[in-house]
Amino acid sequence: xxxxxxxxxxxxxxxxxxxxxxxxxxxxxxxxxxxxxxxxxxxxxxxxxxxxxxxxxxxxxxxxxxxxxxxxxxxxxxxxxxxxxxxxxxxxxxxxxxxxxxxxxxxxxxxxxxxxxxxxxxxxxxxxxxxxxxxxxxxxxxxxxxxxxxxxxxxxxxxxxxxxxxxxxxxxxxxxxxxxxxxxxxxxxxxxxxxxxxxxxxxxxxxxxxxxxxxxxxxxxxxxxxxxxxxxxxxxxxxxxxxxxxxxxxxxxxxxxxxxxxxxxxxxxxxxxxxxxxxxxxxxxxxxxxxxxxxxxxxxxxxxxxxxxxxxxxxxxxxxxxxxxxxxxxxxxxxxxxxxxxxxxxxxxxxxxxxxxxxxxxxxxxxxxxxxxxxxxxxxxxxxxxxxxxxxxxxxxxxxxxxxxxxxxxxxxxxxxxxxxx
Amino acid sequence: xxxxxxxxxxxxxxxxxxxxxxxxxxxxxxxxxxxxxxxxxxxxxxxxxxxxxxxxxxxxxxxxxxxxxxxxxxxxxxxxxxxxxxxxxxxxxxxxxxxxxxxxxxxxxxxxxxxxxxxxxxxxxxxxxxxxxxxxxxxxxxxxxxxxxxxxxxxxxxxxxxxxxxxxxxxxxxxxxxxxxxxxxxxxxxxxxxxxxxxxxxxxxxxxxxxxxxxxxxxxxxxxxxxxxxxxxxxxxxxxxxxxxxxxxxxxxxxxxxxxxxxxxxxxxxxxxxxxxxxxxxxxxxxxxxxxxxxxxxxxxxxxxxxxxxxxxxxxxxxxxxxxxxxxxxxxxxxxxxxxxxxxxxxxxxxxxxxxxxxxxxxxxxxxxxxxxxxxxxxxxxxxxxxxxxxxxxxxxxxxxxxxxxxxxxxxxxxxxxxxxxxxxxxxxxxxxxxxxxxxxxxxxxxxxxxxxxxxxxxxxxxxxxxxxxxxxxxxxxxxxxxxxxxxxxxxxxxxxxxxxxxxxxxxxxxxxx
Numbered sequence: 001x002x003x004x005x006x007x008x009x010x011x012x013x014x015x016x017x018x019x020x021x022x023x024x025x026x027x028x029x030x031x032x033x034x035x036x037x038x039x040x041x042x043x044x045x046x047x048x049x050x051x052x053x054x055x056x057x058x059x060x061x062x063x064x065x066x067x068x069x070x071x072x073x074x075x076x077x078x079x080x081x082x083x084x085x086x087x088x089x090x091x092x093x094x095x096x097x098x099x100x101x102x103x104x105x106x107x108x109x110x111x112x113x114x115x116x117x118x119x120x121x122x123x124x125x126x127x128x129x130x131x132x133x134x135x136x137x138x139x140x141x142x143x144x145x146x147x148x149x150x151x152x153x154x155x156x157x158x159x160x161x162x163x164x165x166x167x168x169x170x171x172x173x174x175x176x177x178x179x180x181x182x183x184x185x186x187x188x189x190x191x192x193x194x195x196x197x198x199x200x201x202x203x204x205x206x207x208x209x210x211x212x213x214x215x216x217x218x219x220x221x222x223x224x225x226x227x228x229x230x231x232x233x234x235x236x237x238x239x240x241x242x243x244x245x246x247x248x249x250x251x252x253x254x255x256x257x258x259x260x261x262x263x264x265x266x267x268x269x270x271x272x273x274x275x276x277x278x279x280x281x282x283x284x285x286x287x288x289x290x291x292x293x294x295x296x297x298x299x300x301x302x303x304x305x306x307x308x309x310x311x312x313x314x315x316x317x318x319x320x321x322x323x324x325x326x327x328x329x330x331x332x333x334x335x336x337x338x339x340x341x342x343x344x345x346x347x348x349x350x351x352x353x354x355x356x357x358x359x360x361x362x363x364x365x366x367x368x369x370x371x372x373x374x375x376x377x378x379x380x381x382x383x384x385x386x387x388x389x390x391x392x393x394x395x396x397x398x399x400x401x402x403x404x405x406x407x408x409x410x411x412x413x414x415x416x417x418x419x420x421x422x
Numbered sequence: 423x424x425x426x427x428x429x430x431x432x433x434x435x436x437x438x439x440x441x442x443x444x445x446x447x448x449x450x451x452x453x454x455x456x457x458x459x460x461x462x463x464x465x466x467x468x469x470x471x472x473x474x475x476x477x478x479x480x481x482x483x484x485x486x487x488x489x490x491x492x493x494x495x496x497x498x499x500x501x502x503x504x505x506x507x508x509x510x511x512x513x514x515x516x517x518x519x520x521x522x523x524x525x526x527x528x529x530x531x532x533x534x535x536x537x538x539x540x541x542x543x544x545x546x547x548x549x550x551x552x553x554x555x556x557x558x559x560x561x562x563x564x565x566x567x568x569x570x571x572x573x574x575x576x577x578x579x580x581x582x583x584x585x586x587x588x589x590x591x592x593x594x595x596x597x598x599x600x601x602x603x604x605x606x607x608x609x610x611x612x613x614x615x616x617x618x619x620x621x622x623x624x625x626x627x628x629x630x631x632x633x634x635x636x637x638x639x640x641x642x643x644x645x646x647x648x649x650x651x652x653x654x655x656x657x658x659x660x661x662x663x664x665x666x667x668x669x670x671x672x673x674x675x676x677x678x679x680x681x682x683x684x685x686x687x688x689x690x691x692x693x694x695x696x697x698x699x700x701x702x703x704x705x706x707x708x709x710x711x712x713x714x715x716x717x718x719x720x721x722x723x724x725x726x727x728x729x730x731x732x733x734x735x736x737x738x739x740x741x742x743x744x745x746x747x748x749x750x751x752x753x754x755x756x757x758x759x760x761x762x763x764x765x766x767x768x769x770x771x772x773x774x775x776x777x778x779x780x781x782x783x784x785x786x787x788x789x790x791x792x793x794x795x796x797x798x799x800x801x802x803x804x805x806x807x808x809x810x811x812x813x814x815x816x817x818x819x820x821x822x823x824x825x826x827x828x829x830x831x832x833x834x835x836x837x838x839x840x841x842x843x844x845x846x847x848x849x850x851x852x853x854x855x856x857x858x859x860x861x862x863x864x865x866x867x868x869x870x871x872x873x874x875x876x877x878x879x880x881x882x883x884x885x886x887x888x889x890x891x892x893x894x895x896x897x898x899x900x901x902x903x904x905x906x907x908x909x910x911x912x913x914x915x916x917x918x919x920x921x922x923x924x925x926x927x928x929x930x931x932x933x934x935x936x
Contacts, residue, residue, distance in 0.1 A: 006464045080831065117498060
């Protein structure tokens with residue numbers, strides 16, 4: 001009997017990948033809601049993983065005609081212990097007496113939520129879906145220093161080190177076949193004639209003639225060179241400009257006495273979201289943390305979020321510092337610069353106009369995007385008014401939003417980076 | 423004790439071992455006259471098994487979100503450890519494809535080869551339902567065609583349109599099979615009548631052209647023939663042939679879903695027999711190998727443990743209870759048929775005069791080939807099994823306050839239990855009986871379907887409303903559903919362009935003014 005044993009383990013195992021995508025697409029709306037919920041519920045440090053998502057089971061059900069409860073239902077069951085015919089027993093609580101066949105499990109009596117796992121990638125996709133980084137293209141081809149060499153076919157001139165042997169010999173063989181074809185054909189016909197004539201008497205002259213002709217042709221054939229200069233092919237490389245794929249993200253935060261740890265946590269969520277989002281677009285991201293009260297200082301992440309400071313607030317000190325760091329370390333034509341500023345909106349009253357001038361004059365022309373988040377549920381303050389003027393002048397790369405508690409963060413982030421219709 | 427020369431030892435399997443077991447099992451199976459398609463055994467990983475699960479075991483299938491949903495839920499349950507995956511999955515095709523999980527131990531591989539490659543395989547080849555309804559050599563090609571066709575439709579008409587069409591077809595899937603083949607021959611009288619009806623029908627259509635011209639009052643409304651002339655149980659077939667404005671590609675997709683459902687219909691009708699047959703044979707084949715000294719005692723212990731798990735039947739009040747285990751019932755019945763043949767008791771002689779004392783192998787093959795679950799149980803469920811499983815019957819009547827124990831495993835009850843259990847495996851009684859009743863050709867083209875209640879059991883309203891939306895999607899005109907108790911309508915639903923409404927008690931649907 002014919003029998004086959006096949007090892008399929010090496011075949012692709014994601015046969016259902018398409019169907020899985022179909023499912024995700026169909027329930028996009030549900031999943032997005034669940035993802036937004038999950039983002040807000042999560043602790044600050046682990047936004048970077050997948051999650052379990054649950055959807056109400058009735059929304060994913062596939063309806064079929066089914067029997068309902070009621071009527072007269074008969075059923076045979078195994079495992080009788082003490083019943084005898086005619087016994088009457090109370091209906092078990094929670095539902096009628098069984099649903100007929102054995103198909104009850106599928107009809108959704110067990111769980112009322114359909115739960116499944118999203119991978120980290122899918123999770124982030126849903127999280128950042130329909131968001132985009134504004135002005136992403138601005139710097140892309142500007143950076144003249146970055147080139148990479150890519151293969152660009154073959155040339156007939158080049159450095160010996162780049163000689164492509166296979167291509168060269170292939171060309172040579174083609175040339176030899178092409179040039180020698182006619183001669184070989186002549187040789188073939190002459191040889192046939194020779195075979196025919198050699199046996200006949202009185203044709204010695206012709207035989208000699210043919211032989212000398214054959215010799216001549218053979219000589220010509222041998223003169224075709226095995227490899228000619230003409231055949232040589234060299235690998236060709238061309239230079240392609242590489243888009244700048246590095247970005248720097250400035251986190252600016254007010255750490256004056258009015259900023260409580262809670263407000264900082266809200267700010268931190270915003271910074272983390274921005275960082276994750278940038279990571280999806282750039283290979284390499286530097287993060288610069290600048291905190292300020294009346295004086296600004298560049299600090300590491302830990303200090304940025306957790307150390308306590310007190311005192312007044314001079315926002316322009318941080319902006320000045322940022323400007324200086326950009327000038328020294330992140331020249332605007334090499335880097336994509338993003339900045340996010342979080343504050344409770346308080347500022348030294350004379351300082352706000354200065355901030356406005358700094359942003360307008362030297363910062364905004366150089367950055368891809370500047371986002372300002374004010375964590376404050378009270379009235380607008382001076383800084384807000386000053387920034388409003390800026391927003392009018394730089395609608396493309398300046399954005400500002402107010403946030404009152406941590407559940408606003410994701411929606412606000414979403415608003416800030418929503419894809420603008422073209 | 424005789425010297426044992428085992429085929430292989432240890433618990434890790436290798437390709438050589440699997441082949442060796444297949445060869446030995448094939449030799450033994452032939453002795454028991456198991457006639458099989460050629461075997462194609464494929465080793466797959468757990469993930470691939472989940473893939474196979476989610477496409478109901480089809481080796482290729484068209485794309486649809488519901489398969490993705492199935493996959494996600496299987497994956498989730500498997501990860502949490504709620505379910506283990508099956509050791510094998512077998513496809514009714516020629517050659518017969520069996521998937522074996524790489525994680526199985528050597529003993530398990532031998533068990534599943536015996537179970538799937540010889541048990542299920544011979545059942546697919548021998549049982550009359552499979553012979554009548556399925557073409558094992560063509561199924562893989564057909565599935566491939568279906569997949570390509572659906573993909574093409576997605577390209578041409580959009581994924582969404584195709585997917586929602588498939589949704590609708592899936593909702594009616596269980597009503598896409600021919601349960602009872604109607605006899606092809608009809609009497610000459612009927613034929614004449616039909617011919618007459620057809621003529622009338624044609625005439626009526628011609629008249630229809632003139633309908634817009636004002637007629638004199640005296641012209642009576644023409645008597646229109648009822649359409650369809652007889653109720654139709656195959657809803658999808660009816661739609662494929664008669665839906666007024668489906669496009670050709672849509673009809674083809676309806677047909678694809680219908681064909682595939684029809685292909686798997688015999689499997690649903692023979693769950694108990696098929697599993698019982700396969701379980702009986704893995705038990706018998708492996709014991710034969712043991713008797714020949716080809717497997718070790720350790721092998722048998724591991725095998726028996728798995729076997730016992732497979733045929734475990736929790737009692738009705740156990741938290742693990744989820745209906746009668748088809749493996750248990752089927753295995754018990756085939757084993758008992760053999761016992762009745764070989765060592766009949768007086769009781770057996772009374773109940774089974776035909777088979778008591780006959781050749782067991784002949785009887786078993788006969789039973790396998792010529793029955794489906796319903797008739798198999800009706801014919802072969804013996805009092806001994808009823809006693810062993812302690813089967814009893816209940817009646818849950820919504821007119822009574824309590825549930826009544828109608829029958830138990832005693833002398834008076836055997837036959838009744840047998841009949842009621844057989845009925846429990848009658849698919850057409852387990853699903854609501856729904857038929858196409860009428861199309862209002864003269865009026866709004868609405869489609870009326872009728873649910874015939876059995877023992878006053880109603881339809882589940884929520885799901886019925888949803889399904890009607892799908893039916894409307896295919897029919898494109900209003901759909902009416904009447905739930906009938908005897909001769910009277912107890913519930914009536916109408917599905918129009920916007921919604922499905924329960925209109926029970928409201929007066930007269932247009933379909934009734936005839």
